[in-house]
Amino acid sequence: MAMRRFVLGFLAILVFVGCRSSAGLLGPMVQVGRTDGKTGMVIVWRTDEVGDSRLDYGPFPHYTDSVYDSSLVTYHAVTLKDLRPGTRYSYRISTNGKVLAEKFFYTNKSNLEPFTFAVFGDSGSGDDHQDKVARQVEEQAPDFILHTGDLIYYSGKDRKYSEQFYHPYRDLISRIPFFPSMGNHDYKSNEGQTMLDNFVLPGNGRNYSFDYGNAHFIALDSNRANKESAVWLEADLAATQQKWKIVFFHHPPPFTGTHSGDENITDLWMPLFVKYKVDIVFCGHKHLYSRSRPVNGVVYIIEGVGGKRRYNFTPAPHWAYGDDDHWGFGWTAINGNELVFSHFTDEGKILDSFTIRK
Template sequence: MKKFAALFLAVVIAVTMLAPAASSAAGTPQYDLGASAQPDHITLTWTQDPLTTQTITWRTDITIARGLVQYAKAADKASFPGKAATVEATVQKFTSDLGDMNIHTATLTGLEPGTEYIYRVGDGTNWSDIHTFTTEASNTHSFKFLIFGDSQSGDPLNPEYKPWHDTIQNAFKTNPDAKFFVNVGDLVEQGQNYVHWNKWFEAAKGVIDTIPAMATQGNHETYNPPDGHSTKPIFWTTQFKLPQNGPEGLKGQAYSFDYGNAHIVMLDSQEEEEKGVAGDILAAQKAWLEKDLQNTNKPWKLVFFHKTPYYNKATRTNEDIKAAFQPLFDKYHVDVVFNGHDHAVARTYPIAGDKFVSSPAKGTIYYLTGRSGNKYYPDLSAKVWDAFFYDPQDQPNYIVAELNGDKLTLRAMKQDGTPIDTYTIDKASGLDTPQTIVPPKYNSTRLVIFGNMLQQPLLPVTPKQVNGQWYIPVRAFMQFLGGNVAWYDDGSVTIVYGKDKVQMASNSARATINGQEVNLPGSSLMDKNTLFIPAADLEEFFGFSYKYDAATNMLMFTK
């Protein structure tokens, strides 16, 4: 009976720790901070050379003002902590929305390359369990690491991170030889909402204390409760201790490091969210990125950031990010750019100068990494730049990246280990597997809107050139986007798209946009009962830009 009572009490305590402490009058769950004298959230990162250093971060409550790391070679485990070295940690008070805690950080230096170590963290009285890490081996040319797309819960009021738990735990169990992992942003749903971090760290326990977490941040790391307004990602930068070699004002948010024969760059794509508090972060990173890529002699160059230049969500573009970074990727031949944000698994053709090229030796692959957490989108689609596309609606996924000398292999896997995609770049031959076959040059001009190619019956009449100017069938264009076009017996035309309303007359180079009269780049025309307007007019009307790709005969529109 006593055993049953004790077991019942333990279950009650465990459930209480996992459940909200209380509910507010408005019905919003209230959570406990969860910090104690016992170290938790133990996380490995690198701030210096992976060959000879290891950075370790953990948290406690504010009663623990001292932090220590005891470590030794794994070969000395039997006598641990008898032969252990001890390093004092720095301690930083961290104020969260759930209360104050202490963040402890120590960097171990002078380690031997290619060596497994054991360690524990604490204050001399309260110690963690014993964990392990392994330094990078000298002359590494073959290694594996894991890549995770967005791990967020999908709902600020529901910190659901079991999908993330299952993804990262399954990935590491299947790939215990992975040297580190990358999460490409949106680790949590609301970055300055600490219950989400509690759940994220708890889900990743056993992995983040064994291999380094070299993360990038996403737009959700900038969001604040209760309304989701944006600031700098303070909770993220406080908890993830990363190389400080990035541009001023963005240290730890943009950085680079080397592992083996790869140079790895992490960028901050949150211009929209951070410009009010950090200025033009894309311009700051462009100058830094140029120098960074200039100065590496590593044969492989891999870049990670959150918002993708080559998207799969219906109409969500990132043209400013593409314009900022892509010329430098082209100039210094970045091999692969990894992104998140859209929660799809997608792989582009090799791209240079925003055009498809026939080989990864001539361009960059943009790889969208899917989702490792709870959130998915209902409006994803394959775009014209995708050589491969998969919508992970059924379950989360992860990427296994394996570098072996001149070959890089990327394997996209479902959470349960089912293969999704396997792709290899052979730098020695300049070829890839599956081999790139670029899209054909179409006989008739194709209309492409937000990466989607319109075909019959959506596009009964194709775009055409008249006197060197492109004209598009406006009704098909607007209907695809959910807009509306009406023309009348007197030759007048009304176009409605979202909140914008355009009124114009056939064969006129003037229009009224939301009540304001403007001059147009060109006038509309009728051809076989189809109304065509100049492509340039769409920029004046709704902000659409366009380009013509002669290699494929595609007229491509975006915003």
């Protein structure tokens, strides 16, 4: 009993950088939800016990406004409105009168400003490899993150989210939006509903899109590459007028070789990528890094070295570059008519890079 009291006491005083922590707290996490990310944002956190939700916020370093929800919940999601684009905000979350964390976030930049994002996947190891990738992403300070699937191994269970998601990315998700796509391991838990329940995503969350700067981003559930998803995808691509179009999902198309997705990706999705001039498609599933030569104008990049064990890369004519010796992540900088992509290792070394100009 004495040891139990010691452990509980230690957890109660454990403090992560920049926040006052509480035992049982997961998050906070910045999400865009159904806002535009420039004038609105959603702050999410989870608690072991039911309670109310209070969020104090204001232009950094001040607290000028508050939002309160008296609903007794364990999943807390507070929407902020009337924010200023490209602005740093302080925020403080409380439940049942207790301050749980104090952080800050950035609203999305305006359409004309340059921006950056990181992309990685197959990350849920919960070990040092995942942590090293996360710390290196932090050093690069992206504006947001895309994830190519398989957040949680091996079967997407909710009890694994603390170890494999909330803790490794605590200093990232509290400041910038994190956009996941559905991996096959995530899908194993209630057909992916567990993953969807942990986030506040645009649209229906399974297939969704959002804009940032002069780019349009689309997340697809490659576990359900079917006619319904293709109809949604075409309508979404046809509606955007953004200069850059970027798609991300988990299973790579079959042309990439073994351990790939089904033929519906080839038959139903890939023609739409060509028709609507998608620039880059990011995938995961293969635990390696590889970049294709343009396929009918579209570059396919596999970012699957976010932390889980690596697979072997097999050279082929369609690959411009491949690596299976390092964990790492992709990094994209967009500035007007120029897009620069680089693949970083978890040590901060750039292995591959290319530029697209329009």
